[in-house]
Amino acid sequence: MRLIADLFLLIGSAFAFLGALGLLRMPDVYNRIQAGTKAVTLGALAFLIGAALLFPQWWAKLLCILGFILFTSPVSSSTIARAIYLSGVKPWQARAPESGPVSAEPTEGRP
Amino acid sequence: MNHTSADPRPSVGHYLFSVLVLALLWLLLAGSLKAAELTAAFAVGAVVTAMTGSRLAVLAGVRLSPLAPLHLLRYLAVFLFALVRANLDMARRVLSPSLPLRPAVVEVETRLRSSLGRMLLANSITLTPGTLAVDVRGDRILVHWVDCAPGTDLDQATRAISHAFERHIRGFLK
Numbered sequence: 001m002r003l004i005a006d007l008f009l010l011i012g013s014a015f016a017f018l019g020a021l022g023l024l025r026m027p028d029v030y031n032r033i034q035a036g037t038k039a040v041t042l043g044a045l046a047f048l049i050g051a052a053l054l055f056p057q058w059w060a061k062l063l064c065i066l067g068f069i070l071f072t073s074p075v076s077s078s079t080i081a082r083a084i085y086l087s088g089v090k091p092w093q094a095r096a097p098e099s100g101p102v103s104a105e106p107t108e109g110r111p
Numbered sequence: 112m113n114h115t116s117a118d119p120r121p122s123v124g125h126y127l128f129s130v131l132v133l134a135l136l137w138l139l140l141a142g143s144l145k146a147a148e149l150t151a152a153f154a155v156g157a158v159v160t161a162m163t164g165s166r167l168a169v170l171a172g173v174r175l176s177p178l179a180p181l182h183l184l185r186y187l188a189v190f191l192f193a194l195v196r197a198n199l200d201m202a203r204r205v206l207s208p209s210l211p212l213r214p215a216v217v218e219v220e221t222r223l224r225s226s227l228g229r230m231l232l233a234n235s236i237t238l239t240p241g242t243l244a245v246d247v248r249g250d251r252i253l254v255h256w257v258d259c260a261p262g263t264d265l266d267q268a269t270r271a272i273s274h275a276f277e278r279h280i281r282g283f284l285k
Contacts, residue, residue, distance in 0.1 A: 015198055022205040030255045031214060034243045035201055041238060042198045060139040074237035074244075075230075081245045081255065091214045091255060 001053060008050030015043035028092035029084055037077040044069050121171040129163070129170055130156040172225020172285045182282025189279055193239040200240045204257070215259035217268040218251045221277060228284035235276045242272050 022035025045066060052062045133156035134149075141148050160167070173179075204211055219236075223229050233244035233252055241257035254272055 015202075018198075018202045018205055022201060025205055025210065027210070027212065028214075030243060030245075031212060031257060034241070034255070034257060035205060037243070038194070038197045038201050038238060042194055045194075057142075060142050064136065064139050070238075071234070074234040078233055078237050078244045081243055085216075085245045085253070091216055092212075 005050045005053035008046050008053065012043045012045075012047035012050060015039045015046065019043060029089060030081060030091050033077050033081055037073060041069065041073050044073075121167045122175075124175045125167060125170045125173060126160055128173060128175060129160045129167055132156075133159050169227050172227035174283050174285060179283040182279060186276070186279035186282070189275060190235055190238075193235070193276075197238060197240040211258075213258050213260070214255065216245065216253060216255050217259060217272075219254055219269040219273045221250050221252060221273060223277060223280060223284065225285045228280055231280055231284060232273060232276055235280075236273060239272075239276075 016039065019036055019039030022039060023032050026032045026035050048062045048066050048069075052059045130153065134152040137152040137155055138144065138148065141152070221229060221232055223232055229247055229252070233247055236242050236244040236252065236254055243255040244252055245255050246253040252273070254268070256268070256272070259268075
C-alpha cells in the first residue's frame with residue numbers, strides 16, 4: 001500500500017513538473033494555458049489519490065477536493081483564455097508547418 | 112455569459128435534487144453518519160436551497176431519470192480516460208525538441224440546450240487532448256486546438272472534439 005501511494009505521489013509530481021516545463025517551452029499564451037491546466041489537474045488528481053492511500057481516514061474530504069478541482073480548474077483556464085481572445089490576441093502559428101523542424105526560438109503570439 | 116440558452120423553470124424534483132446534493136456534500140465533509148449529522152445535513156441543504164431560490168435555474172438542465180446516474184458514470188469513465196490521454200499527449204509535445212504544434216481556433220457545434228450542459232462540455236473540452244474552450248456563443252463553442260489539420264471545417268471539428276462527450280452528457284443533462 002505504501003509503495004502504491006508513493007507511486008501515485010511520484011506520478012503527480014512528474015505531471016506537475018511537465019506542466020511547469022510546458023509553461024516555459026510553449027510559444028504562446030493559449031498553448032501555455034493548455035499545458036498548465038491539463039498537467040496540473042491530473043497531477044493534483046494523482047497526488048490526492050496518493051494521499052488517500054496513505055491516510056485512508058481522509059478519503060471523503062479528499063474526494064470533495066478532487067471534485068472541486070475538476071470542476072473549477074478548467075473554468076478558470078477557459079475564462080482567462082476568453083479574456084485573452086476577446087482582447088484580440090491571435091494564436092501563434094508555426095512559420096513552416098510541414099517542412100523541417102520548427103524554428104528553435106519560439107516567438108510570442110503576433111498581435 | 113451566455114444569454115441565448117433558455118433554462119426552463121426548475122421543478123420540485125430539482126429542488127429535492129439540490130437538497131440531496133448539498134446534504135451529501137455536508138456528510139462527506141463531516142465524515143460520519145450519526146443521526147445528528149444526518150439531520151444537520153438535510154436541514155442545511157434545505158435552508159441553502161430555500162435561500163438560493165429562483166437562482167437554481169442552473170439545475171433545471173439536470174435530467175431526473177433513473178438511467179441518469181448510469182450515464183454519469185459512463186461519462187466519468189470516458190472523461191478520466193481522455194484526461195490521462197490528454198496528459199500523455201501534452202507530455203509528448205512538451206518533451207519533444209521540435210515542439211510539434213499546429214495551433215488554430217476552430218468552432219464546434221453543440222446540441223446541448225442548458226447552460227449547465229454547455230459548461231460541462233466546455234470543461235471537458237478544456238481537459239482533453241490538445242483542446243481549450245475559449246468562448247461559448249449560443250450553440251457554438253470556440254476551441255483553441257493545438258493540432259489542427261489545415262482546412263478543418265465545423266463538422267469535422269465537432270466530430271473530432273466534442274461528439275463523444277456530448278453523447279454521454281446528453282444522458283444526464285439537457
